[in-house]
Amino acid sequence: MSHKSAKDFFRPLAVGAPLPLREIPARPSRAIHFFDPSNEKMAAKIPAMVGTVDVLLGNLEDAIKADNKVAAREGLVRIAQSTDFGPTQLWTRINALDSPWVLDDLTTLVPAIGDKLDVIMVPKVQGAEDIHYVDRILAQLEAKAGLERPILIHAILETARGVANVEEICGASPRMQGLSLGPADLAADRKMKTTRVGGGHPGYLVREDAPRDADGGFRYDADRFRFQQDLWHYTMAKMVDACATHGIYPYWGPFGDIKDTVACEDQFRNAFLLGCVGAWSLHPVQIEIANRVFSPSVEDIAHARRVVAAMGDGTGAVMIDGKMEDDASLKQCLVLVELAEELAAIDPVLKATYDAIETPEA
Ligand SMILES: CC(C)(COP(=O)(O)OP(=O)(O)OC[C@H]1O[C@@H](n2cnc3c(N)ncnc32)[C@H](O)[C@@H]1OP(=O)(O)O)[C@@H](O)C(=O)NCCC(=O)NCCSC(=O)C[C@](C)(O)C(=O)O
Numbered sequence: 246m247s248h249k250s251a252k253d254f255f256r257p258l259a260v261g262a263p264l265p266l267r268e269i270p271a272r273p274s275r276a277i278h279f280f281d282p283s284n285e286k287m288a289a290k291i292p293a294m295v296g297t298v299d300v301l302l303g304n305l306e307d308a309i310k311a312d313n314k315v316a317a318r319e320g321l322v323r324i325a326q327s328t329d330f331g332p333t334q335l336w337t338r339i340n341a342l343d344s345p346w347v348l349d350d351l352t353t354l355v356p357a358i359g360d361k362l363d364v365i366m367v368p369k370v371q372g373a374e375d376i377h378y379v380d381r382i383l384a385q386l387e388a389k390a391g392l393e394r395p396i397l398i399h400a401i402l403e404t405a406r407g408v409a410n411v412e413e414i415c416g417a418s419p420r421m422q423g424l425s426l427g428p429a430d431l432a433a434d435r436k437m438k439t440t441r442v443g444g445g446h447p448g449y450l451v452r453e454d455a456p457r458d459a460d461g462g463f464r465y466d467a468d469r470f471r472f473q474q475d476l477w478h479y480t481m482a483k484m485v486d487a488c489a490t491h492g493i494y495p496y497w498g499p500f501g502d503i504k505d506t507v508a509c510e511d512q513f514r515n516a517f518l519l520g521c522v523g524a525w526s527l528h529p530v531q532i533e534i535a536n537r538v539f540s541p542s543v544e545d546i547a548h549a550r551r552v553v554a555a556m557g558d559g560t561g562a563v564m565i566d567g568k569m570e571d572d573a574s575l576k577q578c579l580v581l582v583e584l585a586e587e588l589a590a591i592d593p594v595l596k597a598t599y600d601a602i603e604t605p606e607a
């Protein structure tokens with residue numbers, strides 16, 4: 246296998262294409278809100294959603310009927326050209342690389358709205374070769390269109406091979422912005438036996454030990470505590486490590502049970518706690534959940550600022566509320582404080598909330 250030199254990695258892949266980025270900016274992306282640009286009712290709502298959600302994503306792949314693929318592509322061009330997105334990012338999800346639509350997706354979108362598109366989400370990525378293909382064709386199209394900044398790539402992890410190759414996918418191009426977990430396609434590809442789009446399953450559980458009866462035997466009753474386990478823990482943790490290693494961002498994907506906002510919140514919070522920066526929203530009701538869950542809480546920020554103030558130059562150890570704090574726990578607190586600052590910069594309500602927290606004297 247041949248490897249690029251470190252310097253080659255940051256040279257454009259086509260003459261005249263913009264220089265690749267050396268770091269992926271930490272732009273807030275708590276909710277990636279999906280809409281179908283061929284659905285007129287949905288599309289009509291998009292301009293008014295600018296500023297209420299971090300990312301608006303015009304979906305061209307699954308969930309768009311085959312007969313509407315061209316209308317969705319053209320609808321996205323129209324919406325992008327006629328909307329001022331302000332602080333909100335515009336992303337798209339193109340069709341799969343083996344589909345009859347993807348070449349036209351790329352050759353239409355980049356010249357028409359490449360200056361407005363921040364990120365292109367690529368579904369069903371299997372390995373680095375898929376990223377290399379998109380990387381080169383984007384460079385050619387960017388050069389032709391005279392674009393000044395590179396469009397970034399986000400891969401969906403939704404095949405067993407993609408999961409096995411997750412590290413090479415993350416490191417395949419300086420365009421790589423992040424990964425989302427696609428629980429529906431991944432379940433099908435692995436032949437998992439859940440038919441749900443994300444979430445737990447009542448059959449995937451651990452049961453309390455059988456209690457002993459009076460003569461020292463066991464009572465194997467069905468009626469014992471059961472704890473549902475997380476079907477997605479392994480994949481999510483693997484994805485988070487791969488993204489952190491390569492300096493890109495991990496996301497939970499969709500939660501299909503739109504009416505169960507409580508379980509959606511749980512799924513999103515698990516992802517937040519494990520290191521993800523956001524999740525997808527499929528319906529307007531999920532935007533508020535993601536915005537809340539992927540923003541550090543007032544309690545977390547109050548605590549983190551206390552630790553920052555108490556740690557002075559960042560070395561040594563102190564006691565706060567009976568707990569030891571040191572260099573490492575200070576770093577944990579700085580993760581939350583820095584995230585809060587990034588979010589406050591684009592979310593005035595959150596800024597006011599964080600500003601109102603009493604900060605202790607150093
Ligand atoms: C779930 C559905 C069918 C319910 O649609 P509905 O019309 O039944 O919902 P509703 O509650 O009746 O809608 C209320 C209002 O909100 C509007 N609305 C509703 N949704 C949206 C939206 N997203 N954006 C903007 N507006 C929206 C809708 O048009 C309606 O407007 P109205 O009040 O004027 O009548 C609908 O919300 C929808 O189609 N959402 C997007 C689905 C989607 O993008 N799926 C693909 C991503 S998941 C995936 O691909 C898997 C993955 C990763 O690949 C893998 O795991 O493998």
Ligand SMILES: [Mg+2]
Nearest residue numbers: 307403427430
């Ligand atoms: Mg999928």
